Structure formats: structure tokens, C-alpha cells
Amino acid sequence: MRRFLRHPVRLVPFGFLVPILLGTGLLMMRPATIEHQRAPFVTALFTATSAVSVTGMAATDTPNYWSGWGLVLITLLTQLGGLGILTAAALVILLVSRQLGLRNRLLVQAETQEFGIGDVGRLLRRIAVTVFACEAAMTVVVSARLWLTYDYSLGHALWAGVFHSVQAFNNGGFALYTDGLLAFARDPWVSLPLALGAIIGGLGFPALFEAVREWREPVRWAVATKLTIWGSVVLIVFGFLWLLMTEWTNPRTIGQYDMPGKALASFTQIALSRTGGFEVLDISALREESYPLLVALMFIGGGSASTAGGIKVSTFFLLAFVIWAELRGEPDVSVGHRRVANASQRQALTVALLSVALVALGTFAVILLTENIVFSQALFEVTSAFSTTGLTVGLVQRLPEGGQLLLTALMFIGRVGPLTLGSAIALNTRRRLYRHPEEQPIVG
């Protein structure tokens, strides 16, 4: 066992498993529910996994099932999960930059010049400060609004502000209301801070720090930063326009709103659909044409080394560049005057194909496990769990225990990452000392 765990990649799944099991135990204690009854094991496991993996999918009617103490637990588990992810990501960045040779280190200096090798403590401190500063800023705006306009008591407004700000910035997705944030769809003082927090939290610190530091010279950004920032802009604009168009006249979503209301609700829902997981519109009332958009956005997810899930924006757009280079007949894949290493291409390919396979298998399994189920609902719920988004068309609460356990597994796999999890299992720790002769087989 100790030998097995010697490789760092094998520690990652355990790093998530321990708080999940701890949280499950705590959530199964009587004080955690409103009725002071023991939550069933599957419900507690689902909820703890959903919180630690910052998915926010709810197997229960959150505000009417969990007690105040239960909700505090969920908040702590979400914050723990979010910080854990960011810490692990920071360590990976430092490990990678240490393993690279000097030549490569110079090339990736955009990432490493700021957090010098070995400066783990400083980096982690900086991440923690940024997280809590953003959450505090969001809390101030949201709580003030709830206190001043919605007749909340100061204490209640603060609690609701902290709860939703932590959830939004960590892309958690649990809400204190049965219908998510529907009540605030047209209130920019509540929905905009949460939407912006989710976007910033979903960029990931490597991209975020570099973009902030080098905002005057975007051409100098690293390839990963360029892909993440510009890719996110493209996805948000595209998604916003698509959702606005398809839902424009839908009376069950934004059809009754005035123009600014339509725009605000569409933008907020798109910002929160990429991995945030709050519902600003009634997801089950959307038009048929909106589902493929949301499934695609959830599947792509947010930035690398962030609390976002999915295959990641950089993976998606890197693959687009690979395909374009192949169609053009170019020998190299270039993004913004930088050649992309073959290793990165292979990694992107593996992540994307494993994810497609997992979502397909998961959808199939959910259909087999559940009666009277529509394919598109199963696909939506499975993609939402796997990408740790947490949006739901309402299927999750109808699922039998087997189906909920399956979604639990998907949240866990999606959080750890299929590549990391697969590597942890399959990794070859012996080095091969020879190379086979090369061959170029015909494919396609």
C-alpha cells in the first residue's frame, strides 16, 4: 500500500475520499436534519460527495431537509473541497514546473516567474487571500441587498450572503431555496455578484493570476491562459446569445420578462451553467433547443486548476486547434505563435475521449436503472454530475438508490478527473529503457 501510494497522482483520489467519508458520517448524525432523524446512508454520501466535489446537486429538498447545522456542514465541506482543489492544483503547477528542464522552464516562465520554485507557501497564501477577498466582496453586496430590499433580518441576510457567495465562488451550486435562485433572476444586485464570482472562480488561478498581472499584454500570455480566457469569453457570449434567442418567447422562462430582464437572466444562467450550478431559470421548463447548449457548456466546463469541472475550456479549444491544423495539413499545432507539445495534445485527447465514454456509459446505465425515463433527461443529469455542475431537470430525486450511487460515482470521477483517476490505477512506475521502431499506420 505504501509502495502503491508513493506516486503523488495516487494521493489525489484519497484526498477527496477522506473528507467525503467524514462528511457522510457527520451528515448521518441526527442534528444534521430538520426532523432530527438519521439521513439514509445513500443520501448522506450523495450530499457529502456533492459538496466536497463542489457539484451542488441535491438529492433532497435542501432547505427543508437539512437543519442549520447540516447546512453549515455543507458549507464547510464545499469550502474544504474548493480549497483542496485549488491547493492540489497549485502543487501540481509547482511540481510540473520543477520537473521541466531549464529550456522548458524558460518557455513557461510566464507561469513560473511569479511563484518561484519552492515558493509553495506564498502561492497558497495568495490563493487563500484571493478566495476569501472575493467571497467577502460578494457577501457584502448580496447581504446588503437582501437586508435592505427583501426584509431579511441582518443575521439572516448575512448567512444567506455567505452561504451563496461561498457556493458561487467555489462553483458549489447548493442553494437555500427549493427553486434555486429563481426569485432573484431579475435582481442584478444578487445575481450579478454570484455570476461574476462563479466566472472568476471557474477560471483557475494559473490563468487568473497571469491575466491580471499581464492584462496590458495579452499576447504574452501562456498558451493555457490564452485558451482559457478567450475560450471562456467565446463560450459565454455564444451561450448567452443562443439561450436568449431560444428562450425569448418561452413564457415559462424569460418570455414574460422585459428586455433587460431577459438579458440578465440569460447571462446569469449561462455564467452559472458552465459549472456553477445555480438555477436562475426553471431548467425543466427550457425549450428543447436549449438542452444541447447547456449539456455542451457543462461538458466543457471551466478553467484548468480551478473549482470548475468538465473537460476544461483549454482542453476543448486546444482540440479545436489540433483539428484545424490537421485539416490544414500543418505539421505543427500552433496557438498564438507557440507550438503545442505533443504531450499536451495527447493529454487533451485522453481527457476528452474518456469523458465522452464515461458520459455515454453513465447515461446508458441510468436509463437501465430507471423506469419511464427520457434519454435527454438522463444525458442532462449525468453530464451535470460528471462535470460537477449540479444543474438538474428534476430527475435526481426520482432516481432509485442505484442511480443515485451512480451519480455519486460520476461526481467523484468528474472531480478527481478521469485522467488522474485512470493514471492512479494504471500508472506504470517502471521506466522502459528502449523505444520501439516507429510506424505510421493508416487510420480513418
Place this chain on the structure above:
Amino acid sequence: MRRFLRHPVRLVPFGFLVPILLGTGLLMMRPATIEHQRAPFVTALFTATSAVSVTGMAATDTPNYWSGWGLVLITLLTQLGGLGILTAAALVILLVSRQLGLRNRLLVQAETQEFGIGDVGRLLRRIAVTVFACEAAMTVVVSARLWLTYDYSLGHALWAGVFHSVQAFNNGGFALYTDGLLAFARDPWVSLPLALGAIIGGLGFPALFEAVREWREPVRWAVATKLTIWGSVVLIVFGFLWLLMTEWTNPRTIGQYDMPGKALASFTQIALSRTGGFEVLDISALREESYPLLVALMFIGGGSASTAGGIKVSTFFLLAFVIWAELRGEPDVSVGHRRVANASQRQALTVALLSVALVALGTFAVILLTENIVFSQALFEVTSAFSTTGLTVGLVQRLPEGGQLLLTALMFIGRVGPLTLGSAIALNTRRRLYRHPEEQPIVG
């Protein structure tokens, strides 16, 4: 235009377009239908594309719509399409082997030693002889059986034997019966020759010739041959067991058959589902669990440089090896003691992802274009068209004209190949004389 067409890859789409348009014109003439009325343009275009692309999907009730002359036209178009594909594939093989340097040529000698550089004529002759010999052998068995056991006249038996043998070997999929080959599901003398012909025709000549020549020493096969042959075995065995298990008690398919009947019908349907397109079972009566299997098999398709469609067996298994190498942390991707070139990996990735995207977009478009449609039916029909398989759950005849045109386009794209078609449009004919510095972005 001449300048545009100078690159050979740009000729391929035109090579399919010309016979399709010709066939459309001929099928629109009065003698082609039983009622001697002009077939509508969309129907004729769909049928001609379906024949030339060796899909065999039927927008009409084939035996009750097209006259004898129409059926002869369909046979000729299928044979023309099949031979055209094999010729183009042979030329590509020779072009590739000519463009490779001496070092690489020695490495791929397994492919090239037999058809020496420049020996196009000999190769094509050999292909043609193999095709007609196989078709003749199939015809003899099938026609004899129909004549001796089914009370067909000799002429009728010969015609039915030739028609279905040509269709099966070229993976065409048109049948002379409204319900496909359901009547012969338990007759090994009819269904086995057609199934084996479809398998052999779907391997592709590069793999087939090498496997036959080097059958004593499979370890010496080229990577592409190993992937294609062993991959096909794996897919057929896996598919056979899956279908047998899920349909075992289904009274509407094999439930009423005895054990050998169940086995024969399952095997035949699997052999013909990978790209053949004949129906031995009632596809619309299959159990829910059988559809993902058939969709996956159709999507993967058959061998490269064959009449099969799909992303190809070698592409699928090569990607599996790439993923496995990535999970193991191996720097090289090795298949049977040969390192796979990065160029092949990138090509496989592009084919797979473009195909996934096209099937997803096509399914979405069909759903938008059609009322009262179930997602899984749309996915099945679109995958079947794109992979030029031609199996149908009965949706195609219900589709509006727009939907049929969409399937026509998918058959065409699937036949030409998304990579070839994309390259023909996007190819960069100027060479870049410099390389950008390399960077290894974080993805996933």
C-alpha cells in the same frame, strides 16, 4: 478552379459527386419506378447517394417502388461506389508509400513489398479479381439455396443471389424485400455467405491482403493490419455475446428461435450491423439495451480503405492504445512492438472528434426538423447514415424532405470522410518555412 483541384485530396468529393448526380438523373426517369412515374428529386437524390455511398438506407419501400430497371441501376451504382472506394483507397496507399522516405518505406514494407511502387495496374487488377471472385462464390451458394429450397425460378434465384451478394460484399445494404432479410434469419445457407462477405469486404484490402499473405506470422503484420483484424474479431465476439444476451428472451426478435437459431441470427445481425446494413432482425423491435451496442458498432464501422464506413476499427483501437499509454504514463504509444507516429495519433483524434461532433449536430438537427421524435431513434438513424450502414428503426421514411436531405448530406460526408472533406476545404497549400517555439500548456 484548376488551381484549387491541383491537390489530390480535393478530387475525392468530386469523384463521389459525379456518379451521385448521374444516378439521381437516371433514377428520376420514368422507367426506374414500378408505376412509371417520375421519382421526386429528393427521393432520387437520397437513393442515388445511398447507393453510391454503399449505405443502402431506403427512403422508399425498395421492392415496391423501383422497377427492375431501377433495381439494376441501384446495383450498378452500388458496385460503382464500392469499386470507386477501393480504387481510391489503393491509390492513396500507393501515394503514401511513394511519399515516404526510404527509411519509412523500409518500415512499412509489410504493406508495400507486395505492390511495388508504381504498380497501380497490378494492384487494381488484383482488387477487382478478388471482389468478383468473392461475389461469385457468394452468389453460387445463395442462388443455389434459393433455387433448390425456396421454389424460386433459376433466373429469379440468380438475380436475387447477384443482387444481395453485390450489396453484401460492397456493404451496400439494399434488399429486395420490404423487411430486409428477416425471412432468412435462420437459414445459414443464405445468411452466412452474406455475413461473411460483408465481414471480408469490410476489412479493406490493405489488411486483407497482408493477413492472407502472412497468415502464418501475425506478429509481422503492420500495425494497421493488427488493429483492423484483431479489432474486428473483438468487436464481433463482443457484439455477438451482447446481442445474444439482451435479445435471448425477446419474443419479437430471437426469443422464439431454438439455440442455433438464436446464435445464427445474432451473429449475422452483428456481422451486418457494423456497416453492412441488412436487417436479419426487426431493428425497431430490439430491446432498449441493444441500441447503444448497434450505435457504437455502426459508429466504429469497418476497416480502413474498405467499403465500410464509420471512424474505422483501426482508428478506434489506436485511440484506445493512446489513452492506455497516457494513463500508464508512457512517453510512447506502442502497438505490438511498434511505436505509433504522432501524425497517426493526431489523424485518429481528428477523425474521431469530427465524427462525434457531426453525429451530435446531425441528431440535434433531425430532432428540430421532425415532430414527435424520440432522441434514441434520431441518434440511431443519424449514426446509421453517417457510418453508411443503412440500418433503420423506420424513421427515415417518416422524415420531412429537410430531414432526408440532411441524411443525404451525412451519407455523403460519412462516405468521403470528415477528414478528407474537411481537408479538401481547409487545406493550406503553402508551406510554412519556420516553426514556433514549443510550449506545453496545462489541460484537463
